[in-house]
Amino acid sequence: MKLSALHQSYLNRRSNSFRSPTSVDSSVDGSGKSLIAVFWLILHCLCCLISLVLGFRFSRLVFFFLFSTSSTNLYSAPFPDLPVKHLDVHTLGRRLEPGANLTVASGTTTTKSSRVVVGRHGIRIRPWPHPNPVEVMKAHQIIERVQKEQKSVFGMKSSKMVIAVTPTYVRTFQALHLTGVMHSLMLVPYDLVWVVVEAGGATNETASIIAKSGLRTIHVGIDQRMPNTWEDRSKLEVFMRLQALRVVREEKLDGIVMFADDSNMHSMEFFDEIQNVKWFGTVSLGILAHSGNAEEMVMSMDKRKEMEKEAEEDSSSLPVQGPACNSTDQLVGWHIFNTLPYSGKSAVYIDDVAAVLPEKLEWSGFVLNSRLLWEEAENKPEWVKDFGSLNENEGVESPLSLLKDPSMVEPLGSCGRQVLLWWLRVEARADSKFPPGWIIDPPLEITVAAKRTPWPDVPPEPPTKTKDQMPLSQGGNTAVVIPKQQQHSTKIRKPKRRSKRNKHEPKLTDTTQVSSSSSKRQERN
Amino acid sequence: MKLSSLVLIFIVCNLTFSTISAFRLSRSQPTERISGSAGDVLEDDPVGRLKVFVYELPSKYNKKILQKDPRCLNHMFAAEIYMQRFLLSSPVRTLNPEEADWFYVPVYTTCDLTPNGLPLPFKSPRMMRSAIQLIASNWPYWNRTEGADHFFVVPHDFGACFHYQEEKAIGRGILTLLQRATLVQTFGQRNHVCLKEGSITVPPYAPPQKMQSHLIPEKTPRSIFVYFRGLFYDVGNDPEGGYYARGARAAVWENFKDNPLFDISTEHPTTYYEDMQRAIFCLCPLGWAPWSPRLVEAVIFGCIPVIIADDIVLPFADAIPWEDIGVFVDEKDVPYLDTILTSIPPEVILRKQRLLANPSMKQAMLFPQPAQPGDAFHQVLNGLARKLPHERSVYLRPGEKLLNWTAGPVADLKPW
Numbered sequence: 001m002k003l004s005a006l007h008q009s010y011l012n013r014r015s016n017s018f019r020s021p022t023s024v025d026s027s028v029d030g031s032g033k034s035l036i037a038v039f040w041l042i043l044h045c046l047c048c049l050i051s052l053v054l055g056f057r058f059s060r061l062v063f064f065f066l067f068s069t070s071s072t073n074l075y076s077a078p079f080p081d082l083p084v085k086h087l088d089v090h091t092l093g094r095r096l097e098p099g100a101n102l103t104v105a106s107g108t109t110t111t112k113s114s115r116v117v118v119g120r121h122g123i124r125i126r127p128w129p130h131p132n133p134v135e136v137m138k139a140h141q142i143i144e145r146v147q148k149e150q151k152s153v154f155g156m157k158s159s160k161m162v163i164a165v166t167p168t169y170v171r172t173f174q175a176l177h178l179t180g181v182m183h184s185l186m187l188v189p190y191d192l193v194w195v196v197v198e199a200g201g202a203t204n205e206t207a208s209i210i211a212k213s214g215l216r217t218i219h220v221g222i223d224q225r226m227p228n229t230w231e232d233r234s235k236l237e238v239f240m241r242l243q244a245l246r247v248v249r250e251e252k253l254d255g256i257v258m259f260a261d262d263s264n265m266h267s268m269e270f271f272d273e274i275q276n277v278k279w280f281g282t283v284s285l286g287i288l289a290h291s292g293n294a295e296e297m298v299m300s301m302d303k304r305k306e307m308e309k310e311a312e313e314d315s316s317s318l319p320v321q322g323p324a325c326n327s328t329d330q331l332v333g334w335h336i337f338n339t340l341p342y343s344g345k346s347a348v349y350i351d352d353v354a355a356v357l358p359e360k361l362e363w364s365g366f367v368l369n370s371r372l373l374w375e376e377a378e379n380k381p382e383w384v385k386d387f388g389s390l391n392e393n394e395g396v397e398s399p400l401s402l403l404k405d406p407s408m409v410e411p412l413g414s415c416g417r418q419v420l421l422w423w424l425r426v427e428a429r430a431d432s433k434f435p436p437g438w439i440i441d442p443p444l445e446i447t448v449a450a451k452r453t454p455w456p457d458v459p460p461e462p463p464t465k466t467k468d469q470m471p472l473s474q475g476g477n478t479a480v481v482i483p484k485q486q487q488h489s490t491k492i493r494k495p496k497r498r499s500k501r502n503k504h505e506p507k508l509t510d511t512t513q514v515s516s517s518s519s520k521r522q523e524r525n
Numbered sequence: 526m527k528l529s530s531l532v533l534i535f536i537v538c539n540l541t542f543s544t545i546s547a548f549r550l551s552r553s554q555p556t557e558r559i560s561g562s563a564g565d566v567l568e569d570d571p572v573g574r575l576k577v578f579v580y581e582l583p584s585k586y587n588k589k590i591l592q593k594d595p596r597c598l599n600h601m602f603a604a605e606i607y608m609q610r611f612l613l614s615s616p617v618r619t620l621n622p623e624e625a626d627w628f629y630v631p632v633y634t635t636c637d638l639t640p641n642g643l644p645l646p647f648k649s650p651r652m653m654r655s656a657i658q659l660i661a662s663n664w665p666y667w668n669r670t671e672g673a674d675h676f677f678v679v680p681h682d683f684g685a686c687f688h689y690q691e692e693k694a695i696g697r698g699i700l701t702l703l704q705r706a707t708l709v710q711t712f713g714q715r716n717h718v719c720l721k722e723g724s725i726t727v728p729p730y731a732p733p734q735k736m737q738s739h740l741i742p743e744k745t746p747r748s749i750f751v752y753f754r755g756l757f758y759d760v761g762n763d764p765e766g767g768y769y770a771r772g773a774r775a776a777v778w779e780n781f782k783d784n785p786l787f788d789i790s791t792e793h794p795t796t797y798y799e800d801m802q803r804a805i806f807c808l809c810p811l812g813w814a815p816w817s818p819r820l821v822e823a824v825i826f827g828c829i830p831v832i833i834a835d836d837i838v839l840p841f842a843d844a845i846p847w848e849d850i851g852v853f854v855d856e857k858d859v860p861y862l863d864t865i866l867t868s869i870p871p872e873v874i875l876r877k878q879r880l881l882a883n884p885s886m887k888q889a890m891l892f893p894q895p896a897q898p899g900d901a902f903h904q905v906l907n908g909l910a911r912k913l914p915h916e917r918s919v920y921l922r923p924g925e926k927l928l929n930w931t932a933g934p935v936a937d938l939k940p941w
Contacts, residue, residue, distance in 0.1 A: 056765050116714065116835045118691050121772040123779060126860035131784040138867035139750045139786045145871040146805055146878070147746040153555065154744035 056120070151189075159275055161191040161255030163248060163370055167240035168206060168262045169199040169226040172428040175209060175438055177262035182213045184266045190275070193218065193253055197240040199226040205437055220247055228350055228430060234359055237261075238396055241363060249373040249387060257370050259363040263424050270420035273412050274367045279381055280403060281410040284322030285365035286422040287337040289346075289355040320419055321358065321365050323411035331411045336360055349430070356425040361398035364423055367412070368399065383408045556883040557876070559850075563843040563911060567885045568899055571906035572616045575913055578625035579612050580660050586632045586652065594638050601711075601729040601818050602635040602644060604901075605678040607892050608709070611902045627707075627909050628666055628675040632656040635681045646687040650700055650933070651941040653677075653687075657702050671928050672706040673919040676909065679703075680729065682814040684710035686719040689813065694719055701932040707912070709905055711816050713838025720838060725908040727901055728840040731821040733893045739798035743827075750786040751866065752804035752828065753777070754797055755819070756812070757789075773833050774810050776859040786863060801826040805874070806852070806866055808833065821890045824850075829877050831866065833859060841889060841904050843911075850880045 164185055168174060185192055194217045198206050202221030210217050222243060227233055241259060248257060256274050260266065274281065324333040339346070339357050347354040371377035373387045383405035390396065400406045413420050435441075559567055587609060591597055597606060609631040612618055619625050634649035661667040667675065679685045685703050686694035698718050699708075712719055713726040720726075757778035759769040766775040781787040789808070794800065801807055807823040811834035820839065823830040830851040832839070839847045847853075854865055880886065888899040896902045921927065931938065 056767070116717075116771070118695065120767040121856075123766055123772040123775040124857065124860050125776065125779045129780040129860070131786070132863065135863045135867045136784075136786060139863070142867065142869075142871055142874060143748060143750060143805065146874065147748070149875055149878075150744060150746055154742075 159190045161193060161253070162188055162271060162274070163193045163195060163253050163255045163257045164260040165195045165197070165241055165244040165248075165257060166260045166262050167197045167199070167237045167244075170203055170205050171226075172432045172434045173426060174206070174262070175434075177426075178206070178209050180265065181260050181262050182210065182215075184268075185215060185260065186213055187268060188271045190271065191255070192216065193255070195220065195244045195247055197222065197244050199224055199236060199240060208437060218247060218251070220244065229348055230350060230356060230425070231348070233350065238363070242390070242396065245373055245387065248370050249375070252374060253370050255370050256367055257373075258367045261362075261364050261423070263426060264364055264421055265424065266421045269418070273418070273420055276412060277367050277369060277410060279372060279384070279410070280366070280368045280399075280408065281412045282323045282331075282334075282366050282416075283412045283421065284320050284335075284416040284419045285362055286419045287319040287321055287358050287362075288422055288424040289319065289337070289357055320416075321362055321423070322413075322416040322419070323409070325411055325415040329411070329415045331407060331409055331415075334361065335416070350427045351429040358423055358425075359397070361400065362423055363399055364421060366399040366409075368402070372402070381408065555879060557879050559845060559880060559883050559886055561842070561844045561846045566844045566907055566911070567889055567904070569903075569907045569910075570898065571903055571910050574910040575617055575626045575906065576619040576624055577612055577615075577617050577627045577629050577906075577909075578619055578622040578666075579609070579629045579631060580664070582631060582656060582659065586656050590633045590636045594636060596638055596642055597633065597636040599732060600638075600642060600644075601731070602680040603730040604680045604709075604711070604727060604892055605631075605633055605635060607730070607894065608678045608902065608905070610894070611896045615896070615902075615906075617906060622664065622666055625666075626674065626913055626915070630656055630660060630675060630677055632677070634679060634687070643689075644681065646681055646689060648941065649681070649687045650697075650937040651939055653685075653700060654702060654937060655941040669921065670705070670915075670919050671921055671926070672703065674915055676707040676709055676725075677703060678709045680709075680711045680727070682712065683719040684708060684712040684724070685721075691813070697934070700937075701929055704928060707909070711840075712814060713840075713842070714815050714834075715836040715838060717836070723912065725905055726838050726840045726842060727905060728821045728890045729816060729818045730892050731818045731825070731890075733891045736798060736822065736825050741799050741802050745803060747803055747805050749788045749800065749804035751781075751788065751806045751808060751831070751862075752800060753787070753789040753808035753810075754792065754794065754800075756791055759813070762813075769813065770811050771835075771856055773856045773859055774812070776856075777808065777810060777833070777862065780860045781863065784863060798822070798826065801828050804828045806831050809851075810834065811837070820851075824881060824890045825887050827878060827881050829874065829881065831862070833862075840901075841908065844904060844907065845886065845889065850877055850886070852877075 162185075164181075166178075166181060168178060185194055192215050194210065194213070194215050196206065196210055196217060196219050198219065198221045200221070201223060202219050207219055210219065220243060222240060224236060224239075226236060245257070247253075256277055258270075258274055270283065273283065319337055320335055321337050322335050323331050324335050326332045337358055346357045371380060372384050374380075375386075375388060383403055385402055385404055387402065390402070396402075400409070403409070558565060561567075587606075591606060597603060609629075612629055612631075622628070632652060634652055635644045635646070637645045637648055639645060657667065657672070677685070679687075681687060682689045683691065683694035685699040685708050686697050687700065688694040688697055695718050699721055704721075708721055708724040709727055710720075710724055711727055711729045713724070714720055755774075756769075757774045758764070758766050763769040766772060769775070777787075777789065781789060788800070788804070801822060805828065807819065807826075807828035807830055809817060809819040809823060809830045809832050811817070815834040815837040820830050820832070822828075831854060832847075832851050833854045833856060835856050839845070839851075852866065852869065854862060858865060885899050888897065889901060889904050892901050
């Protein structure tokens with residue numbers, strides 16, 4: 001082992017310092033000995049105190065400074081044969097400020113070469129050690145790119161187009177339902193065609209809603225109006241779906257047909273799972289037999305529990321419609337929603353406040369390859385009826401009527417164990433009105449009586465043009481909902497008054513509204 | 526008819542066995558072939574290219590030590606134990622020392638553990654010396670070459686310097702008796718005393734079953750940008766910082782502790798392996814020694830290793846092109862780590878991930894039991910085979926002595 005000069009000298013110093021009292025002792029008397037001992041003790045204490053203040057052992061730094069000449073010589077000219085690596089040299093730790101633990105460094109140290117040295121190094125911190133938004137954005141782009149690559153490698157090798165069939169009609173809840181389906185379909189990562197079949201003709205309302213999606217849509221209208229009972233409604237929906245399938249056949253759309261009823265809710269995994277279908281598949285569908293009346297619901301639940309206690313069936317009481325498999329994951333039948341507890345208490349009319357029950361087999365739980373519908377498709381299996389010759393008068397209840405052999409259906413979602421979408425029917429009262437297109441135009445003619453007004457009852461004195469306005473406040477107890485135009489006129493935005501609302505002459509409507517409101521008020525009083 | 530059916534059966538058997546032999550991690554991701562400076566050597570088969578003779582040392586050098594403390598089988602220095610087990614049953618082993626190219630001395634120098642599980646190296650030089658004295662006196666092969674065709678596995682922190690503190694290890698240097706032997710060690714740093722020229726760097730031991738049991742589906746999207754779990758300040762030994770990791774880990778913490786891209790902390794989560802599989806970059810900074818099992822874990826889990834250790838020599842550096850696979854960051858550039866990592870073009874990142882997905886890459890980092898083709902044991906043998914044939918200077922003239930048996934600190938000369 002070779003010791004460096006510095007190390008050796010340091011050791012010698014230490015041994016010398018311990019030896020010196022004894023050597024001095026022989027020559028000097030006792031007072032000298034104690035003096036030197038005290039001196040070393042004081043030096044030791046001083047060093048300890050300085051170390052305490054500085055926060056690190058500074059003794060090595062002292063030696064570095066003292067012997068800096070020899071060390072810098074060795075640094076400036078690298079000697080490969082000399083034992084440079086044995087040196088206990090230290091970089092200039094930047095912690096020379098007492099008490100400060102970490103300091104800002106700009107990254108320059110005394111080590112020049114690639115040779116790494118042992119000892120204390122400074123902790124480098126950049127001037128603003130916080131996230132840089134540009135870097136964060138770049139990192140997110142990298143993450144996105146990596147995930148895209150992952151998806152292309154491990155995800156679907158070749159994804160088929162999804163053809164979503166939605167029967168709909170104009171009613172209060174249409175915007176609610178269609179927006180939900182639309183958002184789900186917009187998130188689907190595969191190509192999509194949305195076939196929307198509308199009862200009562202293809203209207204602009206529906207067209208404007210589905211146009212917002214940016215998806216490729218096929219909007220078909222049928223002339224019949226949607227009837228008012230659930231039973232008739234589902235029959236018409238079947239007819240509408242078959243119309244859509246005819247469109248698929250005519251347009252020769254190639255992909256996987258799924259039935260997205262407008263009030264259903266789909267999970268994203270549903271769209272991933274249906275890519276696995278070869279010809280005809282079925283998934284588990286969660287049935288939410290909604291009841292507007294909580295009491296009804298509780299009673300039906302109790303009744304169901306009673307029934308369960310009586311009959312020890314092994315059929316599940318889960319509200320799920322889906323495939324039933326045996327232990328080898330082969331399809332043996334279907335789980336169907338148990339409608340017995342609801343017998344006699346289910347909704348008949350669309351606005352009934354009772355549970356809305358699904359059909360025996362809801363269409364939404366089935367998916368099929370669109371090639372089954374084509375006239376000629378290669379490898380089309382024999383257990384499929386020809387769609388063109390389907391006779392609707394024979395009663396097509398469920399998609400299984402399209403098949404000759406229902407046992408060839410593929411169960412998806414780990415054989416029905418995953419519920420991938422939910423069936424729900426919620427509608428408003430038959431006489432409920434809603435603003436067409438959900439745009440309030442013309443403005444509302446409603447008076448709202450408020451107990452206290454958060455704004456001053458008297459609007460600021462308007463300019464002369466609107467002086468035929470009646471003073472609004474009479475007692476401060478009532479207030480008027482000021483329609484938009486009036487508000488605009490009170491603010492100094494005169495040019496705007498010649499805006500698109502020109503068809504209503506502002507002044508006339510103001511007065512009529514005000515008068516009507518005041519008259520209304522009088523009536524109420 | 527019979528012949529054709531036999532041929533068919535033969536073909537089917539071949540196919541099934543060839544797929545089984547690959548490590549279970551191989552999936553359907555497209556990969557690239559890995560070829561380092563020595564060429565495309567990761568999948569070489571060492572059988573037939575070299576012969577190894579394993580010395581039969583008394584069990585006090587290996588088995589008894591293991592019996593005293595079976596924890597040695599699971600810690601990161603377990604490579605020495607598994608190497609012996611592998612060699613004893615490997616086809617490269619020969620019982621005839623005359624025809625052997627390499628001689629292996631199975632001595633477990635890293636198995637003297639503290640109650641915490643950390644190995645104490647204080648007795649290792651004496652143990653090694655005693656083992657060498659034994660083989661030198663009982664067999665003529667040591668004196669023939671003074672150990673130049675012998676190899677030892679020294680997986681400790683600083684290899685054959687036998688100390689955990691770098692300054693003291695540098696002070697001691699490599700054990701004099703091992704100056705001519707080939708060392709198989711985990712430590713590797715260029716221009717360092719404790720890395721001898723001609724050493725073979727191996728990865729630290731990481732338990733293969735444990736890592737495999739934590740695999741998650743490969744299509745889980747990688748959403749963490751940078752991941753690290755470990756100490757930043759070694760409060761027990763270096764409370765102020767600056768010594769531990771040469772200040773690099775502390776710099777990582779101080780610069781990036783509030784950066785949302787950096788998922789770094791000192792916690793020990795149970796989902797450590799799963800999180801690594803959800804990360805794009807995994808930091809592998811130095812600690813008290815430049816190497817760490819993090820590199821092995823990062824490679825197995827497909828996370829690009831970001832190596833922050835100046836002058837480090839990574840395992841099997843001649844067989845694996847680490848520059849193409851990992852990202853090397855100088856310690857002085859640590860404050861700008863986010864800039865460095867985000868400025869890597871996405872194509873380069875994807876290529877690195879493809880290289881990491883190569884099953885032979887992952888296999889080369891592991892020490893599975895029983896040994897599988899392409900694993901770290903075979904890479905060591907390949908490395909030894911590449912050093913063959915021995916030069917003429919390896920063999921000493923009779924009576925020539927190059928090693929000084931009395932060199933070293935006095936304490937090392939005591940018998941073990």
